Amino acid sequence: MRLVLSALSLLLFSQYAWAQTQIFGRISDVDNIPIDGARVGIGDYYTLTDEEGKYELDVIPGKKLMVYFANYNYQPDTTYINLAKGEKKEINRQLKLLKNELGVIDIVDRKGRFDNQVDVSVKSIESFVGPNSGVEGIIKTLPGVSSYSELSSQYSVRGGNFDENLVYVNGIEVYRPFLVRNGQQEGMSFVNSSMVSNVRFSAGGFEARYGDKMASVLDITYRKPKEFGLSLEGSLLGGNLVYEDRFAKDRVSALIGARYRTNQLLLGSLDTEADFKPQFTDIQAYITYDITDEWELSFLGNYSRNLYQVVPQSRTTDFGTIQESLRLNVFFDGREDYDFTTRFAALGLTNRPKKNMRLTYQASVFQTTEQEYFDVLGAYRLGELNTNLGSDQFGEISFTRSIGGFQNYARNYLDAIVANLSHSGLLDQGDVTWRWGAKVQMEDIIDRYKEWERIDSAGYNVPDGSGFNYDSLIVDTWDSLGNPVAGNVYTSILQEDELNLFESFASKISVNSVRATAYVERSQIIPLDSLGDLFYNIGIRNQYWSFNNQNVISPRASISFKPNWESDMVFRFATGFYYQPPFYREMRNLEGGLNENIRAQRSIHFVLGHDYNLRIWNRPFKMVTEVYYKDFGQLIPYDMDNVRIRYRAVNNAKGYATGIDYRINGEFVPGIDSWASLSIMTIREDIEGDGAGYLPRPTDQRLNFKIFFQDYLPNDPTFRVSMTLAYGTGLPFGPPQATAEERVFRLPDYRRVDIGFSKVIKSEGREHKWKVLNNFSSLWVGVEVFNLLDITNTISYLWVKDISTAREYAVPNYLTPRLLNVKLVAKI
Template sequence: MVSAQNQTAKVAGVVLDENNQPVENVNVSYQTKTSSTDKNGFYQIVVPANQKVVLVFTHTSLKSITVTLQLKPNEEFEYHVMMNDKAEQLSDVIITSNRRRVQGITSIEPETIKTNPSAMPGVESVLKALPSVNANNELSSGYNVRGGNYDENLVYVNEIEVYRPFLIRSGQQEGLSFTNTDMVQKIDFSAGGFQAKYGDKMSSVLDITYRKPTKFGLTAEASFLGGSLTGEGISKNKKWSAITGIRYRDNSLLVNSQETQTNFRPTFVDVQTNVNFSPNDKWHFSFLGNASQNKYNYQPLTRQTNFGTIDEPIALQIFYEGQENDKYQTLFGAFKSSFSPNDNNNYRLITSVYHTQEQEYFDIFAAYFLGEVDTNIGSETLGEVTFSQGIGTQLNHARNDLDALIVNAEVKGTHFINLKKHQIDWGIKYTRENFRDRIVEWEVIDSAGFSINPPIIDIPNDQPYNPYVGPLVPYQNVRATNFIDIDRISGFAQWRTETKLGNSDFWITAGARFHNWTVSGDGISNAKSQIVVSPRAQFTLKPNWDRDMVFRFATGLYHQPPFYRELRDLNGVVNPNVKAQQSLHFVLSNDYNFKMSKRQFKLVTEAYYKSMTDVNTYTLENVRIRYRANNNAEAYAYGLDMRLNGEFVPGTESWLSLGYMKTEENQDGRGFIARPTDQRLKVGILFQDYMPNLPNMKLYLNLVYNTGLPGGSPSYADAYVYQSRLRDYRRADVGFSYVLTERNNERPNGHWLKRFQDLSLGFEIFNLFNNQNAITNTWVRDVYTKNQYGIPNYMTTRVFNVKLTAKL
């Protein structure tokens, strides 16, 4: 990226009133720069490039309008404004450079994330409202994109790849995602067909940029779920700037609403800082650091889950003893230097270190009763189990420890040629990964006094009529110790050009990646060095039509060389020769900007098909993925995504998403079955509103509907036998915010609210309609009928939250 120092762009357009008549003497301002419209309503103003710019349009008799822009150097951006005297604007109308339209990137404003009501706040909460992104766990920051899993998504902050903890198996153990929303300037997301400059994952890219402070600021938030404090500032000589945030999270309010009664208080805390130093126009240095600690102490007490049918209601009652003590500590530091000898060349050196220490210790004994439920209204035992048809116990034990150290060093370059009509990007990266992992995990199941063997042991057992002479083994037993090193060298080269195709604008982006890796370590003697090459291309056409449309086609190979968790099979044994999974993408999209009722809207439609080979199949337990590490399958995914966003309410931005997706896999040539992420139909609504007579009161609504995921299968079971689905996922979160600083510009100087940029009091309702959403099944065996029942594990019920937000 070329340095933004001393680079500018131009914004020009016409200001009209609601009768489409030009408006004269409209003041257009950015910080200290101002311009005004002439008698034809025309204006133009020069603004800085490669940074967020806020333009304000004001007039003596019309309501003001604020627009946020981010333009590339020398870009001439055309923006027309319609002003009236009725609608008070709620927040910024977001306009971005055509560059993102050309690349097929979805841009999300940080303000949308901050106001979005969600049990798990952050960037991911808004991503889950997009048509291509699916998740049915409101306690997790994990998401899957177009049939992929949680491990198939790239996440960058300031061009630096960030990682997730490894041992976490439940969303309620996560607490916080890496990204601190109060520090974010820009969020870009691509759901497929992305460029070669991005890394080696098969599904998506989330590219986040933290902002560089331009003045002192302080942001604070406090709620029933925790709080955060973020401070930022800049030195007097403008060469140094820094932003630091600390967050604390307590999920007790959410977890205690679940069916399992517990003694439980999970706490999570992290500190992040981003420091920037620019000694001159040519050099820029930055440091990004993060330290986090998740403590998860869990002591379950009781649980009752009702399921079955109206005619045959069944309930599972469980009484627990024991506890779980988990701890996840991560340290992350990255140093980035950027050198721009001139406007056409830029070089970057990026180094980073990630260290995680994780422990997962638990001993939980569960006594369960499976029986019929009393449904007689008026009965003293209404809702209770009156006849037990299955009785048993289960003991789960784990002593899992993991210590991982990941070191990266990367050099990148960007070059502009022939008056910036051509852009060349390249990069090369070395990664060293060291894992020290101990797994001791077993499960014993006893039903009516009889120890149950795993399905892989097929020995007749007809006790008590005949004595059992087979082995007594745990139902599940995983024991392994792994000391593994992985060395990787990867790189890319990419070319982008803008040209004409007749009278239409045409863009081409073409490039390729390579990735070489070798696995070594104790007990590894047969590891092979492997290499993959991934060519990719994108073509974009903007016809010279009256309608503002852009068409885009993207294709390419997307390899995913195995990370440590993908090398480890169901028994914890590392297979060093697991191949890279391969996905061939075809994406065809249309981007249409239009006006309706004199308001701006955008409709984005994408059709896609992915053909996958060397697939590393897996089982999914909440958010824990356990791979088979054998590349024994092929798979496909196809679908259609549609997203309409714009000013459904004047001065606000909302969107409606609709997606259909089907993904299946074929293991060992046995035929295609649904993959664990086969989420078929998706509807998402993100809606903002305000009260015209009470503009201080804002409304934010987040609605998600997904058809049910596959329900999984018991341990060691054949996935082809278990093809049931969970119930549909339905969730509505709503937030109300009373903005005390609304119309602060009309208050007299010296008013106490003038010192705040924002001061808001919010009230949130999570799971507004109290829907019972399931994340997985617990499998219970009835010794009498030999049946196994899939008991849904329900997520959170309706929860209320109050929060206070202040920004100086």
Template sequence: MKRIIDFIAICILFIGLSSYAQTARIKGVLLDESNKPIAKASVKANAASAISNENGFFQITVPANQKITVEITHVSFKKAVTVIELKPNEDYELNVVLNQRAEQLGEVVVSKGRKRVEGVTTIAPEVIRTIPGANAGVENILKTLPGVYSNNELSTQYAVRGGNYDENLVYVNEIEVYRPFLIRSGQQEGLSFTNTEMVQNVDFSAGGFQAKYGDKLSSVLDITYRRPTKFQAAVDASLLGGSATVDLVSKNQKWSNITGVRYRDNSLLVKSQETETNFRPTFVDVQTLINFDASTKWQWSFLGNISQNRYNYQPISRQTNFGTIDNPIALQVFYDGQEKDRYLTLFGALKSVYQVSDDFKLKFIGSAYHTQEQEHFDIEAQYALGEVDSNIGSETFGDVVYSRGVGSQLSHARNNLDALIFNAEVKGFHSSKTSEHQVEWGFKYTKEDIRDRIVEWEAIDSAGFSLPAPILDIPHDQPYTPYTGPLAPYQNVRATNFVQINRFSGYAQWNYRGEIGAGEYWINAGVRAHQWQVSGDNIVTGDSQITFSPRAQFAIKPAWEMDMLFRLSGGVYHQPPFYRELRDAAGVVQPNVKAQQSVHIVLGNDYSFKMWGRPFKLVSEAYYKHLSDVNTYTIDNVRIRYAANNDATAYVYGADFRLNGEFVPGTESWFSFGYLKTEENQDGKGYIARPTDQRLKFGLLFQDYMPNIPNLKMYLNLVYNTGLPGGSPSYADPYNYQLRLKDYRRADAGFSYVFKDTAIKSNKNWLKPFRELALGFEIFNLFNNQNAITNTWVRDVYTKSQYGIPNYMTTRTFNLKLNVRL
């Protein structure tokens, strides 16, 4: 009852009052054929007029209930004209691509605020490219949004509203993409699948999404790559690597191609960690998108990706200081051995779009994903846990002067995985110019073939006494009483799994736009179904399981002078288990693991307004989730190990706020705040914090420039998260480990001198070949905060205490960056 009362109290934040007006508003973004914003374009609508800013954005208020002729002109482009008639207080989105060849007459509308109605956050590609971060890209920006959490700057993974890393959907051009399976640490994830230089549009939904999106519990990241319209090239280089992208178009405009190559070397960041090591993780990625317009009704495209990640890791030593001022403790570790990991992924997808008629569109998508992964390591760690000399002025200040316990740990793994995933999908879209009804449907078949061998063990020796495996549950009193029981590794996981999973899924949904007096409302209702069965060698064939997920969205825009929109969305969401969710902590596949279920409710408000004569938007959402058949897990860095037994229930509730706009004229910045609480009840033992229970989150993304030197720009990316639960050893009862890590504080700053871009022109001869040229300097972890991702658990054999030693992330690091566009 208390949780329901808290949730209702949060919902009170979303009430607004206003008055009636007989005007409407047109707003949008003007782009050129290269999808770059057009500044200083003139927009006239009868007697009203406006000028687009540096981001190509314009906004204009017009009379309602009469035909308005909108005329868009610019000295470098041909004129665009359209006629619009708007209802009172209608908020019309008019996005136009101007060209240099012919005037555009009639319909030039791209969208009518659909994303606002659906509660989707849209991120501009320019923001993604310029904002600094240790792992710059789409995910770097997502981590500044409310409801999105991460405490690992070396990882592109993120958690959304109490979910984990495996609960997020990612699409590129409507094609679902996958991540490697054997993700063990932040350094081993490699590059994000998304190539920032190829992006045209990024949409993100943190919950309450429609039935057309797949079967995950937390979020949807929907990315669209651009279609080239002319030849252009881009090169980015920094101390962390570089990328090159080329756009090609045939003379008849029927063929187009965009290809990007990326290389990244994380040595600069890894060497700033506390572990001294010979480590050079390198990542190489090639992506290509080929488009072919067979006719005005039939289009084809191919998306391909090859990615290879290599890790040669030889740790040398580490010292971690922790404890308190009165009782400082240090862990000293000396290593021997190495780790060699490899990840090779191949991905290809063919997509065809056929316009059957003006009212009916069909899409066919086929894709294949193949990954070959290995984790091979033998590392011996000899450690000493002791007290630190805290006397300032002492010759041994900061050194370990008394050892509480010594020991060694030998870790071994020979893990290999080969996975092949096929998808075949057909989608239909029905709409009519004379009707406000739209119908979408789809059907998909997925075949997963996974071959997995896991051989992983760990032996621990403390003060000369080998510690028996906790799973044996043998009482002992070392070092005071000799141990005479069986010897076994402290942890030992051995399994070979050949698994096949066949899946059939489909959806149908209906969209409708209607009117309530002078106001408007939108309805989306749909349902998803998913059937799957697990089989394979040496395992019992699982039961055929099926889920149904009804979902709905309702939005209303009252006829108020204030530009406000209210949304209510939710439904029953299911997540049928993927391979990693079927494999328990012992490596055994449990074929009858059920789909996790979440009943999800989201109440939102979208308020657009002007402040200081510039556009701003405040987006607020309150949400509640009730989860059943929960598949509990533990987190080791970003490696997730599931219990695979559906023995828990859970809940999540919270609120998210995001204020964005032009705090500085001509730039977009935002401030976000989020609160959440999530707990789970395992096997009826009571509620405890889930591993992703990150209570408070503040995010700031800020852009600025010097008024007297407009070429000099500044970017700030700041994130503050309260501490996550510190985790527990994989063999231990999490109910005994409920301490939290310290708060996560991260600030990345970037300074860039722009010699030339779309807004800053130059008459210098040497700059004529360039569309854009900028040189930047970045500071990662500006304030040198010491952030921890998880704990390493060390046992003191004498006191029989278990110490959680923080695994600290990167310190302050500097980077140089060059951006060139031709």
């Protein structure tokens, strides 16, 4: 696999000279007992000892290198070597135990071997390559997770939609903008990946302490700085600056990050010629103050503004088959303005009255103000291309099938405030752990929804009445080259009630409500003598919502068994009720009205898993397999267009999702993690009264396969490569306003390969011969190739009518082609 990847990256170097230069030996404790899994390395390149404590490590000849020996709970050791070519040297070490005992939180984390969660390392996040890198980008490569747009940070988990995923930062739930309708408008997510210390993800069967969503939970912890640090990241897509330090005799820590992103590189490659002005900015701060050894005060704040402005000019899209090649030319007039501004602040107080107890009190406020203003007119021509290779007009339009126009208009505004007070607690009694919590949440939402769409497929509009009041102009005549003819125009009609509009919505809504939640859970490890260890987690969660006076109770449980075998395996089963009381978007129907009788959607999870830690090539690997079934009730049907979800606001469906997820991860290359994941699933729903039975939901992506692979040059580990491969089958879709029964088509399969090359100029902990670079703790530069194979992927369709045949054509909206990005990351 290494040779294949090296050939792909055109970075082949001889491995022979280095392979002949080697250190080897044995690592043990002071009692001469071998240490299994101890790390022996040089910089970021390392190997692990086997069960006998033995290791072998290839090294670069003719250079002075520092070798380190380390293992969890042992004091590390180092030595320096400088070997000649072909020399082999034995180095043995005895490591001493650390004097300090493990704290309470470490004891809790040891039970994570039984948890139904995936841990993602920070190094893997830093190495990930893609237009949407960071935490969400790497989460998309995990089993059960699917995504069909590189322009969006949103993801679907086991058939759920974007609104069914929980995201926590430092124990506080965070939200995404409500009105975003496509990935290029989305901007940055809440999570700043450069501030992260720990990432845990569960695709289902999660514990009662996590909130009321039906699909998944992403639990992120920001780090507490230990010393001064400054990191800077810059690329053609934007930049990120993070500052960290400690003050007041190390009692105060500050972690502050500022980000800027522009999608100009991505948007400029799309079919639409336009004046794009995307500006996404964000600043975050995480500050802690150790008042005493038992009390800690923390603050987490965020301000984000995502501006997306575009003045479209024209669009040319070729589509169809060899037998029927078509071209759509569109000329635009108008503009689009989107402004999504969020503010967030959370104050927390943590008390540790005992070594085995932690009590947390939090207050937080989230506000989002969002506006969508657009008024865009389009005049189009659909033509048939000349496919005769011998013709002088090959590839040009030979016959016009349809001409027409459309107009999209919106003045949407939303202002939402979510404030809450919460308490959570943890009590660790050794083998038994208790967790509990309670929260009161207030919501105040104001929404003004005014939107309409006019489609003119015959060259004119047919009004419903008289008394015309004229407004804008729309071109209706084209010359032989497909350009609009000035002066030959028809007028469009201003008053909506005098037009046959394709869609028209108008509403003003205000919602005030209170949610009260509480949970308690207990987990325990039960030794079963020679059989192994049994672990269980049982909990119950309750939520009451004042809007519809509904109270839902969610019992959840999981049980894991680790047999006392030579192989390190864990068998796991999890089940539970996962109610999702509606948030605002589920309550608003397609016409903009509010359903005051809306109820919580319900999902019952059944997850059976197998977790296997093993060694391949004397390196650590892990294989995880999960089979799941989810039973849905009181579902709210919805339509999906790009990342926009439009609910029907009625609990009139039931359904199910079932599938299997598989993942293997480990050190395919010594010292760095890579993985591959495979998911096979289906999700279906049965809508009451339509007589169609069970049909696929809009997120029914049957097969998903991903690879995240890292490598480095054997002769120089400072040259590295990272690759992401994604393949997913197409999603169901249908014409505009289609019912579930009419979604009989599927998007083309999503296929994509992103690859990045990097060179570490200055490694952390190592001196550089150029003294000026020693001012940096680390420095590296990289080149990224997005969509390496230049595959044309489709995200959605624009529907155009041929008035002569009454036929509708689905014109694909393509995603980004092959693009090049450069990157610089410096740390002080």
